[in-house]
Amino acid sequence: MHLNTHTYYSLRYGILSPEDLAQQSSSLGIKVMVLTDINNSTGLFDFIKACREVGITALAGIEFRRNHKLLYIGIAKNNQGYMELNNFLTRHNLSNTELPYKPNSFDHVYFIYPYGSIQPKDLQENEFVGIQPLQLRKLISSSFRYQQHKLVVWQPATFSNEKGYALHRHLRAIDKNILLSQLTPEDTGQVSDILHSPDQIRQTYAQFPEIIKTTEELLKECSFDFDFTAIRNKKTFTGSFYDDKKLLEKLALDGMLYRYGANNIHARERIEKELHIINKLGFAAYFLITWDIIRYSMSRGFYHVGRGSGANSIVAFCLKITDVDPIKLNLYFERFLNPKRTSPPDFDIDYSWKEREEVQDYIFKRYGAKHTALLGAMSTFKGKSIIRELGKVYGLPKEEIDLMIDYPETAKDDQIKQNINHIGSLMTDFPNLRTIHAGGVLISEEPITCYTALDMPPKGFPTTQWDMYIAEDIGFEKLDILSQRGIGHIKDCTQIVLQNQGIDIDVHQVEKFMADEKVKDQLQNAETNGCFYIESPAMRGLLKKLQCNNYLTLVAASSIIRPGVARSGMMREYIQRFHQPNNISYLHPVMKEQLEETYGVMVYQEDVLKVCHHFAGLDLADADVLRRAMSGKYRSKKEFQRIVDKFFSNCRQKGYPDKIIHEVWRQIESFAGYSFSKAHSASYAVESFQSLYLKAHFPLEFMVAVINNFGGFYQTWVYVNEARRQGAIIHQPCVNNSFYTTSITGKDIYLGFIHVQNLESKIAQLIDFERQQNGSYKNLEDFIKRTGAGRESMVILIRTGALRFTGKSKSELLWEMHLLLTPGKKKPSSQSLFSLPQKKYQLPKLARSKVEDAYDEIELIGFPVTLSYFDLLETNFRGGLKATELIFHVGKRVRMIGQLVCIKYVRTVRKQLMHFATFIDVDGNFYDTTHFPPSLQAYPFKGYGMYLILGRITEEFGFASIEVEKMAKMPIIPDPRAA
Known part of the structure; x- marks a missing residue:
């Protein structure tokens, strides 16, 4: 009751x-x-x-x-x-x-x-x-x-008992953001x-x-019936299963003509095989809805990248859902769909971050608000966040909470901290907040509210109150409509090239890009800064180690870089075998038969499925459970354990030695939560080649596009440095040349006002709008009249150098601005019929150095523009070698100067902290360093800036780096403004 x-x-x-x-x-x-x-x-x-x-x-x-x-x-x-x-x-x-x-x-x-x-x-x-x-x-x-x-x-x-009531009270205090002692009876339930x-x-x-x-x-009088085996997605696209079948067949065959021509028998056979299974399982509507979304977005000129397991499908390729050719790549069809699969395959569709919401809006309007919702997600209580929340409930100061997080052993003799740790252990992984899935959209046959109430988060679209795991349990399969800044780089770059050079680029000519010698050379030399998915230090190193200069190798690289493969040692094993393909010892003949393409190493999810199916004898349905586990998409540990037990049981029945069974399983386990399907990696590689082509042939326009999309592995200054390295002339913002975003004319790149920190957004956007409407600004007074900029904005703009067109120094401009905007004095009116001459004042000559300007730029833009950090060093020493020379001096101890770009934090097998870091040299080229625990403890990093490094040059598979022995942060010229 x-x-x-x-x-x-x-x-x-x-x-x-x-x-x-x-x-x-x-x-x-x-x-x-x-x-x-x-x-x-x-x-x-x-x-x-x-x-x-x-x-x-x-x-x-x-x-x-x-x-x-x-x-x-x-x-x-x-x-x-x-x-x-x-x-x-x-x-x-x-x-x-x-x-x-x-x-x-x-x-x-x-x-x-x-x-x-x-x-x-x-x-x-x-x-x-x-x-x-x-x-x-x-x-x-x-x-x-x-x-x-x-x-x-x-x-x-x-709750269950009084202990549960105590946990309940802590949760209520967290929710109300008050001390535990401030809770009233109305704030909580009763002990009973x-x-x-x-x-x-x-x-x-x-x-x-x-x-x-x-x-x-x-x-x-009450009941609630529910069939967990039914499919909840929209069942038909046309309103008829038969019509869906015929439409999908027509579209697939039309697409075959576009992709393969009329006489490709192999393609037609595979299309017919897929269509048979798609129609048998009732997934035609899912494909047609995805096609419809792609059709709409292409009609709007939006770029997209189709990923997910659906990219293994030739039907998806023919419908232009994906640009990955499953025949060329020999993609494993059963990873995408098999007769025992009960849910449709994933389709992940990436759009530019600027265009995704328009696509989502189309889906809601096309399929109706009652039948469409974004997929929710659940944020849980975890780790440090629990200690912070409970620390506030007990009234601990921030410093004490930080100490407790960094040094847990300090809690041993403190009753309050012991209580925090105890309660924290009880609430670990509890749901905390409902949020939104990264891109999931549901389109249902029955109204969505048959299954859930909907929230309206700030995103602006109705969102389910449960997450992807529950959605899957009750028969929904999501469409992932994702945003990705790499696509924004590509589209924006083509538009900038058209404006700056008058060249119209078709970025879908991927076959041409893959054959381009300049692109191949750039890929092999890891000149990938700004290129989607292949610009990180780890990826640059991998590309060099693999001497990667082709599509198939890049596809493999995109997968073996994933943490599971790398951590298990299989990434290094793959590189070793790549260079010595005739000296491979396979664990078992089945491994040679199924994995010869990847040198006996499991690289993709498909490889794991093949091994489970052909080596361990698991059927495709059980193998698919493993596949979902590898993607982190399972919740039932009980079901997962059943498959694990079956794997070992089957292998022993086949008479395999325990040593081989455990090694194969170890390699499978390394994929958990991290693996890619081959089609997924192939999709990433296609986009990488699009970026590579643009960077190889239009490097300046490409870097402007990267800067304007604020997306990538590195901070903005790194991309500005790359543009300069490629021959650009970088200018700080200018009211007569710059726009809201960064722009290029010829080789001149003007940083946009969006990069000026603390500048009011309204003023930043008005500057170029007003200039385009009414012409260039004539002088300071004209600028103030036309933009209405106030004293604070004017100080920022003048100190940034944005009014240097006047020919006056910053000091003169600041004096003049203060006179024009004196408190109580009427601001210059933009409504004046005639421009009256401004009263002249004679100012004393005020000295100003480039170093002062550089410090202004650091403060207001985030990095120096007119000088580099190397120019600000107190020493003239610039390093014993350049980054490009390291490979010729392997084994040599060297002193290097570098500006710190980024640090990767890792733990050794002994749980000791070590770092991998990336620096740039005086020419703007990257080089990489390794900091083992002893060196790191003696010579730790002290924030971003310039460093002197002493170390030995090492090399692995042709990739040079420095094993650091000593390191010191270098002093730069003091800020003269402080004097």
Whole structure:
């Protein structure tokens, strides 16, 4: 008779997982119960599954609260009632209106009000009042004394015992952002809000049999049926399964002509094979909907990259969902789709960050708001964040919380800190906040609110209250509409090239790019700064070690760089075998048969599937469970363990030695959570070649595009340095030449006003708009009149050098500006009919150095523009060698000067901290360093800046780096402005 139960999806309130709630209820002999999480329906389907396993009938409900105050609970009579509850909550979430104190009429919902909040005369037929055990004594003097048929048992269940209540109180204090001691009884549940057996409840309410009878009858009237095997996605695209089948066939064959020509028998056979399975499994609509989205975005001129397991499909290739040719790459069809697969394959579609929301908007308008939603996600309590939250609850100062995080051993003798650690361990991985999945979109056959209430996060599109795991459990397959700045680089670069050089580039001519000698040379030399996915120090090193100059090698590199492969030692093994392909010892003949293309090393998810299927004898359905596990997309450890046990059992039945079985499994395990499908890597490689081509032939325009997209592995100054290295002349912002974003004319690159820190965005955008409307600015007064810039903005612009066109020094301009904008003096009017001459003042000559200008630029732009950090060094020494010379002096000890670009933090097998770092030399070229624990402890990094490095040059597979022995941060010329 529990009508009001909470799981930990009642965020920062409940403490029981759906599984724990079901297990504990079963142990008490409870046979039916209602889940009523607060203002959400997140946990219902997990709860139903858990209840079915222990023989409990699970019912659906929601507890509605307004500003933490309990209003009522709604209990669904059936599935229709659950949808009514979701619709009700969704309507208020999407419109951002408060829940009413009394809901409107519902056809399939019972409402229960807290005792004392409503009179019997105000209750509708489907409305009742819940009375808790401690309230029973008030009944004799209540208006409900003779209306007990409108009362039901109300025994809330939120935790298991007093320890659970303590955890609940900590969560409530975190939620309200107050000290634990400041909690009031209204802020929390009651100590008695725990599960009771049916016999206990009957005994408590024994003197009120009518209340028990009403409660039992209400529960009997309710049910919730759900089939977890059904597909929830939109079932047809055209409205007919047959028409979907015929349309998909036509589009695939039309696409075949475009991709392969009319006479490619192999392509046609594979298309027909795929279409047969797609139609048999009912996935035609999923393909057609994806095609429709691509068709729309291409009509708008948006670039896209199709990824995901769907990119293994020749049908997807022919529909232009992806540009990856599965025949050319020999992609494993069963990774994409096999007859035993119950859910459609993933389609991940990347767009520029500037265009993604327009694509999402199209999907919502095309398929209807009732049937479309973004996929939610769940942020959980983890690690340091728990200590910070609990530290605030106990009133600890920030310094003490930081100390506790950095040095956990200090908590041993402190009772408060021990409490924090204990409570923190209990709430680890608890849901904390509902957020949004990176790109998931659901398109449903039935209204989305059949399954969930919807939130309206700042993103502006309705979002499910549950995540991808629950979506998958109940039969949804998401479309991933993702944003990626690499695509923005490519599109913007082509537009800049057209404007700057008058050349129109078709970036889809990828075959041409792959054959381009300049591109091959750039790839082999790891000249990849700014290029999508291949610009990081680790990737640059890998490209050099593989002497990569072709598409297939780049596809492999894109996968073996992933952490699992690298950490397991298989990346190094792959490189070794790549260079010595005739000296390979395969673990087993099956490994040679299935993995000869990758030298016997598992590189892709497909390789793992092949090994599990052909080596261990797992069927494709079980292999797919492993595949999902490798992607981090599984939740059932029980199901995963079953597959693991089956893997070892099958291998032993085949007579394989234990040593080989365990080594194969070790290699499989290294993929967990990190692996790529081959099609995914191939998609990345296609985009990398597009970036490489643009950088090889239009390096300056390309770097401007990278700078303007604010995306990439490095900070903006690194890309500005790269543009300068490629021959650009870099200018600080100028009111008569710069735009809001960075621009290029010829070889002159003018930084945009967007890079000027603390400059008001409105002024930054107005400067170039006003100039384009009414011509160049004539002088300082003209600029102030036309833009209306105030004193603060003018100081920033003058110190940045943006008004240097006047020919006056910064000091003169600042004096003049202060005279024009003196407090109390009327600002120059932009409405003047005639321009009156400005009164002249004779100023003394004020000396100013380039170093002062450089410090102004560092302060206001983030890095020096007119000088480099090398120019600011106190020493004239610039290093014993240049970065490009290291490979010719392997083994030699060398002193190098470098500007720190980035640091990678790693732990050794002994858990000691070590670093890999990247620097640039005086010519702007990268070089890399290794800092082992002893060196790092003696000579740690001291922030970004200039360093003197002493170390030995090492080499691995043709890639040179410096193993650091000593290091010191170098002094630069002091800021003369401080004097």
